[in-house]
Every structure is written in structure tokens, then in C-alpha cells.
Amino acid sequence: MAANPLAPMLDAHVHLPGYSDPAEVVARARMKGIRLVSVTVSDQIEVFKAQVEVAERLKKPMQVHSRGAEERCLEVLEGYSLRPLLMHWFEGEDCVSRVIARERFVSFGPAILYSKKLQKIADRCPPEFVLAESDGPVAFAALGGAEGPGLIPSVAFKLGEVWGKSFDEVVLQLSLNERRLFG
Numbered sequence: 367m368a369a370n371p372l373a374p375m376l377d378a379h380v381h382l383p384g385y386s387d388p389a390e391v392v393a394r395a396r397m398k399g400i401r402l403v404s405v406t407v408s409d410q411i412e413v414f415k416a417q418v419e420v421a422e423r424l425k426k427p428m429q430v431h432s433r434g435a436e437e438r439c440l441e442v443l444e445g446y447s448l449r450p451l452l453m454h455w456f457e458g459e460d461c462v463s464r465v466i467a468r469e470r471f472v473s474f475g476p477a478i479l480y481s482k483k484l485q486k487i488a489d490r491c492p493p494e495f496v497l498a499e500s501d502g503p504v505a506f507a508a509l510g511g512a513e514g515p516g517l518i519p520s521v522a523f524k525l526g527e528v529w530g531k532s533f534d535e536v537v538l539q540l541s542l543n544e545r546r547l548f549g
């Protein structure tokens with residue numbers, strides 16, 4: 367697929383340290399016009415709170431892996447005025463309205479290609495607050511073991527199906543969102 371120079375795509379959440387050859391992953395993504403946001407993970411609530419405080423003080427964008435702990439994460443975050451904020455791989459069907467109400471960004475990964483639950487959540491999310499991500503090197507058994515930033519165009523295509531938008535419209539929207547989130 368040719369890269370669109372007006373709206374290069376972004377993989378908003380990928381674990382580069384998880385690959386044996388991160389430079390090769392970056393080079394391959396670049397050839398497809400896909401840029402990457404690499405993340406590291408901490409699962410301790412005290413570390414999480416400290417990071418939230420730093421992000422708020424410096425007004426830096428932050429992304430939160432809330433999967434399986436959506437309520438707990440939202441409870442911590444609601445004590446802060448943090449914006450912009452990205453909820454990575456958000457699966458908290460019952461808390462979508464809480465996330466939307468605070469104008470927080472939500473990212474969807476390759477699981478949206480087959481998960482009806484994620485498609486339903488995406489349908490409820492305003493397109494102007496959504497990003498695409500691969501969560502690489504997580505491999506998706508339902509997609510024949512596919513993984514990595516090369517799946518970003520497929521995620522964008524599926525979002526277009528859910529929202530009734532063309533692929534180009536979605537790519538442009540994601541690109542505008544990215545600029546608002548990361549500046």
C-alpha cells in the first residue's frame with residue numbers, strides 16, 4: 367500500500383524493546399509510511415500515580431494500559447485534569463461514556479478486526495478521539511499470528527467500516543488526532 371504523504375500513519379502503541387531487532391521493525395514500518403510510538407510498561411499503582419503526576423505537571427501526553435483494570439485506572443485518572451491522555455487498547459465497555467465525557471483518546475489495535483466487542487466500543491467512540499495501534503510484538507492467533515506496525519492500515523480500514531467512512535477519511539482523521547494528542 368502506498369504511503370500517503372499528507373497523512374502518514376501512526377502506530378500509537380508498540381513495544382519496541384520486545385523485538386529482537388527493534389531497528390529492523392522501525393525500518394520496515396517506515397517503508398510503509400508508518401511511524402511508531404514505543405512504550406514501556408509498569409504495573410505498580412504507586413509508579414503509575416507518580417507518572418501521572420509528572421505528566422500533569424509537565425503537560426505531557428500520556429498513555430495508559432488499562433486493559434482488565436479499566437475501573438481502577440479511571441479512578442486514579444479522575445483525580446487529575448490530565449489532557450491529552452490516550453487509553454491504550456480500551457476494552458471497558460461499561461466505562462466508555464466516562465472516557466468520552468472527559469475527551470480522552472482511545473486506541474484500537476488489530477483485535478478490532480475480529481472482536482465484535484471492540485467494534486461496538488469503536489462505534490460509540492467519536493472518531494476525533496481515536497488512534498490506531500499494533501501493540502507489537504503481540505501476535506494475533508485469530509489473524510494467523512500476524513503482528514506489528516504493518517497491521518495499522520488494516521485497523522484503519524476496519525474503523526472505516528465501523529464508522530461508515532472511507533479509508534482515506536479515516537487515515538486523515540487519525541493523523542489529525544495524532545497531532546492533537548502528541549502536538
Ligand SMILES: [Zn+2]
Pocket residue numbers: 379381405431501
Ligand atoms: Zn502494550
